[in-house]
Amino acid sequence: MFKNEEMEINLGPQHPSTHGVLRVKLRLDGETITHCKPVIGYLHRGVEKICENQSFFQGQVWTDRMDYCSAVANNLGWAEANEKLFGITVPRRAQYIRTLLNEFNRLASHLIWLATHALDIGAMTVFLYAFREREDILDMNEAFCGSRLTTTAFRIGGLREDLPPGFEKMARKFLAKFPTCLEEYENLLSENRIWKKRTVGVALLSADDAIALGVTGPVLRAAGVPYDIRKAFPYAAYSEMDFEVPTQTAADTYARYLVRMAEMRQSARIIQQCLDGLPEGPVMAKIPKILKAEVNEVYHATEAPKGEIGYYLVGEKGSANPYRFHVRAPGFINLQSLPKMAEGGLIADIVAAIGTLDIVLGEIDR
Amino acid sequence: MTDPIIPQAPEVPEAPAGPYVYDYAASPQRQVVMPKTVPLPSYRTYQAEVKAAAEADEAKWKKMQADYETAKAKAEAEGKDAPKPPVRPVPRKDDNDVKIPWPQEAKDADLLLLQAALGDKVEEIFEQAGELTCQVAKDAILEALHLCRDHADLKYEMLADQSATHYPAAAGFAFSVVYHLTSISRRKRLRLRILVPEGFVPESACAVYPSANWMEREIFDMLGIGFANHPDMTRILCPDDWEGHALRKDYPVVGWGQRDVAFREDRGGMIERIALQKAGQLGINLKQPKAE
Numbered sequence: 001m002f003k004n005e006e007m008e009i010n011l012g013p014q015h016p017s018t019h020g021v022l023r024v025k026l027r028l029d030g031e032t033i034t035h036c037k038p039v040i041g042y043l044h045r046g047v048e049k050i051c052e053n054q055s056f057f058q059g060q061v062w063t064d065r066m067d068y069c070s071a072v073a074n075n076l077g078w079a080e081a082n083e084k085l086f087g088i089t090v091p092r093r094a095q096y097i098r099t100l101l102n103e104f105n106r107l108a109s110h111l112i113w114l115a116t117h118a119l120d121i122g123a124m125t126v127f128l129y130a131f132r133e134r135e136d137i138l139d140m141n142e143a144f145c146g147s148r149l150t151t152t153a154f155r156i157g158g159l160r161e162d163l164p165p166g167f168e169k170m171a172r173k174f175l176a177k178f179p180t181c182l183e184e185y186e187n188l189l190s191e192n193r194i195w196k197k198r199t200v201g202v203a204l205l206s207a208d209d210a211i212a213l214g215v216t217g218p219v220l221r222a223a224g225v226p227y228d229i230r231k232a233f234p235y236a237a238y239s240e241m242d243f244e245v246p247t248q249t250a251a252d253t254y255a256r257y258l259v260r261m262a263e264m265r266q267s268a269r270i271i272q273q274c275l276d277g278l279p280e281g282p283v284m285a286k287i288p289k290i291l292k293a294e295v296n297e298v299y300h301a302t303e304a305p306k307g308e309i310g311y312y313l314v315g316e317k318g319s320a321n322p323y324r325f326h327v328r329a330p331g332f333i334n335l336q337s338l339p340k341m342a343e344g345g346l347i348a349d350i351v352a353a354i355g356t357l358d359i360v361l362g363e364i365d366r
Numbered sequence: 367m368t369d370p371i372i373p374q375a376p377e378v379p380e381a382p383a384g385p386y387v388y389d390y391a392a393s394p395q396r397q398v399v400m401p402k403t404v405p406l407p408s409y410r411t412y413q414a415e416v417k418a419a420a421e422a423d424e425a426k427w428k429k430m431q432a433d434y435e436t437a438k439a440k441a442e443a444e445g446k447d448a449p450k451p452p453v454r455p456v457p458r459k460d461d462n463d464v465k466i467p468w469p470q471e472a473k474d475a476d477l478l479l480l481q482a483a484l485g486d487k488v489e490e491i492f493e494q495a496g497e498l499t500c501q502v503a504k505d506a507i508l509e510a511l512h513l514c515r516d517h518a519d520l521k522y523e524m525l526a527d528q529s530a531t532h533y534p535a536a537a538g539f540a541f542s543v544v545y546h547l548t549s550i551s552r553r554k555r556l557r558l559r560i561l562v563p564e565g566f567v568p569e570s571a572c573a574v575y576p577s578a579n580w581m582e583r584e585i586f587d588m589l590g591i592g593f594a595n596h597p598d599m600t601r602i603l604c605p606d607d608w609e610g611h612a613l614r615k616d617y618p619v620v621g622w623g624q625r626d627v628a629f630r631e632d633r634g635g636m637i638e639r640i641a642l643q644k645a646g647q648l649g650i651n652l653k654q655p656k657a658e
Contacts, residue, residue, distance in 0.1 A: 041603040048588070049612050053619050084495050087465035157463065211523050211550065214577030227550045285463040294466045295405045295412070298495050299527065299546045299557065310527050310546065316405035323405045328527035328546075336580050365603060 006034060011350065013042050019116065019354065020361025024338070031346050036339040040332075043365035051325040056082055056291045057156060059325060064150035066329065067363035069112045071151045072105035072141070073304040074363075079154040080235055081300035081311035086156070086291060094158035094283040095237040100171070100274040101144065101153055102236065103267040107178075108137040109305035109358075110260050110267075114185060117257075117355035121198045126188050133181050136174050143167055156291065158284035171275055178268055186261060199253040203341040203353035206251055213340065214333045217307025218263065219357060222248045222255040229303040236302075240277075241270050253356040292318050299328075306330040306358050329363040398618050404536040406561075407499070409469040409492035427454055467495035474498050476520060476556060483513055489561075501559040504568055507545075510558055511574040514547055522547035522556055525575035530585045532614045540564040541591055545571065562591065570596040588613040 006027050013023040021042035027035035047066060051059040063074040076098055083090060090098075115130035138148040143164050145153050153159075189195045205215065207223040220227055228245040230238040246262030248255035293315025301310035307330030314324035334357050341353040430452040437449045472478065472491040480500050481488045487506035492499055502510045514522040527546040533539065539561035547556045562568055570593035571578035582593045583602040590611035592599055601608060610617055 041601075041605070044603040046612055049617075049619060052613075084467075087467045087495070088463050089465075212576045214524055214526060214575070216526075225550065232550070232553045233555070287462055287464055288460065291464070294468075295407050296467065296494060297407045297499075297544075298497065299544075299555070301526065301548075301555075308526060312527060312529050312544070312546070314405060314407075314531055316401065316403060319405075323401070324529075324531040326527075326529040328529075332580065332584075333577060336577060 013039075016120075019359055020364075022335075022354070022359070022361055022364075024342075024350065024354075026342075026347065026350070028347060031348070033342050033345055033347055033350060036342045036350070038335055038338050040335070040361070040364050043361050045366065047366040048325050048327065052322055055320045056085075056293070056322060059322070060152050060154070061150070063327075064152055065362060066327065066366055067304065067306065067309075067331065067360045068149055069360055070105050070109040070305045071149060072101050072153050073109070073302065074309060075151060075153045076102050076236065077300065077302040077304065077309045077311055079156055080302060081298055081313055082156045082291075084298045084300050085293065085296055085313050085315055086287075088157050088285050088287060090158050090285055091282045092237070092279050093162075093281045094285075096274050096278050097159060097163060097283065098154060099237040099241065100271055100278075101141075103270045103274070104137050104140060104171075106267045106305045107264055108134050110264050111137075113260065113305075113355075113358045114257075117352075117358070118189065118195075120351045120355045121195065123189065123192070123195060126185055129181070129184055129188070133174075133178065136170075140167065140170055140174070143170065155284065157287040158282070160284075162283050168275060168278075171271065175268055175272055175275075179265070182261065182264060189257070190261075196254065198349075198352060199257060199356075200250075202253045202345065202349045203356055204252050205337055205341050209340055210251075210337065213337045215307070215337050217303070217305070217330055217334065217358075218256055218259045219307070219334060219337070221245065222259045223251040224249040229301055229308055233301070235300075237274070238270075241273050243270050253352050256356045290320055292320055293322070297324075301328070304330055306360070306363075307334055327363075327366060329366060331357070331359040331361075331364045332366075335359055335364055398616055401533075401535055401615055404533050406533060406536070406542060407469060407492075407494060408490060408501075409471065409494075410490060412469045430454075469494045472498070476554065479517070479519060480510070480513070483517070484510060497555065497557060499557045499559060501561070504560045504562050504566065507543075507558065507560050508569040508571070508574065511545065511547075511571055514556065514558070515574055520549070520556075521551055522549045522554070524548045524550060525571060525577050525581075526555075528571065528578055528581040528585065530589050530591055532589055534615050536561075538563065541589060543568060543585070543591065567592045567594045569594050572596055587611070590614065 006029050008025065008027050011024040011026055013021040023039040023042070025037040025039060026033055047062045051062055060075055060078055063078045064071040066074055111130040111134040115127040118126040141151055142148050144167060145151050205219065205223060207225050210220045210223050211225065216227065224247055226245045226247050229235070231245055243266045246259050246266065248259050295317050296315045297313065299310055299312045301308045308328065309330050310328030312324065312326040312328065313322050316323040338353060338357065342350045345353070434449065434452050441448050470493045472493055474493060477491040477493070477498050477500055481491055484502065484506065487503045487509070488500060489503060490501040500510070514520050524547065525545060526548045528544070530541050530543045532541055541562050543560050543562060545558040547558065560568060568591070570582055572582070573595065579597065580602060582596055583598065583600060585591050586593065586599060587601040587603050588611055600606065604612070
């Protein structure tokens with residue numbers, strides 16, 4: 001006998017498509033999702049509390065471990081927030097190198113997204129291709145700071161060291177071959193009939209909903225809103241760079257795929273400009289060994305690969321620790337839109353919705 | 367033929383009598399240093415501090431001059447050489463690139479518009495480090511948010527971030543709640559701030575900005591500020607039965623020690639006894655510390 005009741009199932013917390021330990025409570029009517037509630041917190045480590053009990057310099061290693069796919073972008077936001085708190089001006093060469101590394105990091109993060117998103121939906125080959133190019137970027141990370149994932153790339157006031165010899169050659173070699181690699185991915189996916197069936201019209205999120213829910217990054221731009229913090233509130237050396245903000249209007253998973261692929265081309269363009277116009281000079285501002293704050297508060301947001309990453313810092317007079325250290329994680333806010341995307345759709349499509357949000361649970365739970 | 371090997375049931379030795387080796391209550395990480403100051407950025411406080419510092423400086427200089435006069439008169443009376451006249455001390459300048467951004471008077475049109483529209487409900491407006499801050503009365507936050515979103519000259523469409531800070535040393539309030547608004551069309555940012563005392567339940571921003579939902583749940587989880595008319599006021603990062611709020615200043619970094627083990631299925635108490643014994647051998651205090 002058939003039953004007409006709704007069925008409740010749990011997706012995760014240990015599910016390969018949830019990119020970490022995310023649990024989604026689903027209520028199903030047949031194969032249609034009627035109710036969806038994400039449950040988070042399995043990776044909560046208390047990063048904010050720990051950073052409040054360490055000095056201003058020590059917080060950086062914790063930002064690496066939030067979104068471990070884009071550690072450099074987290075480091076950049078952290079460094080700039082601290083520099084805003086203390087009013088430090090960073091030398092121009094350091095700004096260029098920061099921009100350069102940040103864009104390489106965006107490529108690495110988008111490649112991870114492409115690889116895992118395609119794997120979730122069932123396209124295995126792209127995974128291997130994307131990881132091949134990501135490996136080169138991680139090698140460059142290693143050449144610059146000795147670490148591949150948890151980079152701790154910057155210092156408050158600039159960089160610890162200049163670019164190593166041979167870095168420029170590595171970067172130029174990568175840039176020469178990267179457009180062909182992008183074409184390879186697009187040949188595999190863009191006109192692929194199965195890929196389009198799984199992505200076109202799936203997980204819709206209109207521009208109004210996205211803005212109301214605070215969604216930023218490629219998900220917002222795929223809904224037709226050209227909001228990119230690199231353009232809207234320029235930081236590092238982005239005001240001197242010539243690049244475009246790619247947008248789409250379809251607001252579905254396929255549009256987000258197109259936006260991210262176009263963004264990778266723009267990142268390569270920015271890297272090229274950084275390499276060509278790299279100014280000479282020092283890479284570190286003159287700052288004391290111990291930074292003591294005054295009563296002050298800043299909120300500094302930068303454009304991480306996944307969206308707006310913001311740091312809210314409060315300084316206490318004469319204290320070497322931040323009084324309050326708060327991170328506005330892009331994944332945390334973006335994940336709020338999952339019920340909006342998934343409800344009314346098929347259960348098979350929630351995997352596409354999670355993949356297209358490009359979440360990393362390390363930064364959501366902090 | 368050999369006899370089959372029958373595994374012996376392991377003997378559980380008796381736990382050593384307490385106190386245990388690692389006592390959470392006495393652990394140095396558990397000790398909390400409460401903040402003594404209230405680092406709440408404010409132009410009014412800054413002005414008062416600058417004025418007080420200038421007055422103290424002037425008083426010190428006057429005292430130095432008076433001391434010099436008395437010393438001079440004394441030296442003349444005793445027929446000795448006159449002492450050196452005092453030199454006014456100049457503040458030491460550090461030779462580095464740190465230039466602290468001090469609070470400044472509000473000149474931005476948005477802040478002035480907010481003050482004109484809300485009147486007495488605006489407690490303070492100022493600018494600092496290029497950021498606009500508007501402190502409003504704690505009951506008027508919903509009105510201010512509505513105004514920021516809907517006013518044709520403000521148009522702050524997005525609530526980018528919401529967070530709170532604990533000020534245990536403050537008088538009259540215990541927390542500040544900040545709302546970071548972003549105007550995508552006008553490329554501007556604004557910070558709204560309210561000061562709330564312990565136990566006060568501010569209005570939830572969800573009615574104006576749905577993105578506040580999880581951020582307010584996080585504030586509730588981490589600092590224990592509840593929000594009225596919130597659709598789902600539950601913990602988000604910690605488990606539902608967690609005790610305490612981790613981002614309060616009186617919460618130690620290592621937490622309140624290991625949580626008590628609840629063996630619901632352990633009717634006879636055997637598993638609990640073994641666990642406590644094992645933990646005792648390892649020097650871990652599984653029992654919750656007693657309240658002092």
